[in-house]
Amino acid sequence: MIDFLEGEVVELTEHSVVLAVGGVGYRVIVSKATAEVLRGQTGPVKIFTHLHYTPNDLALYGFATPEERQLFELLISVSGVGPKVAMGILSATTPQYFAEAILQNRRDLLEDLKGVGRKTAERLIVELKEKITQIPLRAEPSLAPATTQEELAIKALTRSLGFTETEARRAVARAKAMGATTTEDLVKKALALLS
Numbered sequence: 001m002i003d004f005l006e007g008e009v010v011e012l013t014e015h016s017v018v019l020a021v022g023g024v025g026y027r028v029i030v031s032k033a034t035a036e037v038l039r040g041q042t043g044p045v046k047i048f049t050h051l052h053y054t055p056n057d058l059a060l061y062g063f064a065t066p067e068e069r070q071l072f073e074l075l076i077s078v079s080g081v082g083p084k085v086a087m088g089i090l091s092a093t094t095p096q097y098f099a100e101a102i103l104q105n106r107r108d109l110l111e112d113l114k115g116v117g118r119k120t121a122e123r124l125i126v127e128l129k130e131k132i133t134q135i136p137l138r139a140e141p142s143l144a145p146a147t148t149q150e151e152l153a154i155k156a157l158t159r160s161l162g163f164t165e166t167e168a169r170r171a172v173a174r175a176k177a178m179g180a181t182t183t184e185d186l187v188k189k190a191l192a193l194l195s
Helices: 032-039 066-076 083-092 095-103 106-110 117-126 150-162 165-177 183-194
Strands: 004-012 016-021 024-030 045-054 057-065
Touching: 004 024, 004 032, 004 183, 016 032, 016 045, 024 083, 032 045, 032 083, 032 117, 032 150, 057 066, 057 083, 066 083, 066 095, 066 117, 083 095, 083 165, 095 117, 095 165, 106 117, 106 165, 150 165, 150 183, 165 183
Parallel strands: 024 057
Antiparallel strands: 004 016, 004 045, 016 024, 045 057
């Protein structure tokens, strides 16, 4: 098994990276979050990997942190969740936010994620509730009640601009962390993050 790769980024897209390691180029499928992390780095980079094998396919998945990889492995252990859906979940939300949604039985937030319907959301909650606590997650903005400005920004993004609540909450939390305080600034910075 390949635990991690360390090398130079040769090519980077929203969903994959080609990493040159010892004269060999490895194409690794990554989440949007991992692609963002790699985009900001220069020189050799290290990505944690998961080799997924089926009789018809062999794919290498890459992650910025061991925690993100652990969550991916938990996700694909759930009946009906394959690597594509798992990467979609990791691209749409953070491991911390996802874990909170599981622990708080927030099926509505899980259903907002691409590839996750009502039954899959219920299975995720039932099958991962006990296991999710095994992953050491870093602190991040939570599902706790937001300020009035944050709620207004979230409503603007969901009702007027068509984003899901999960996408909007994540973007607004990141915009707030970047220093935005007014509703207008929160919406502008969140839109920049979402585009």
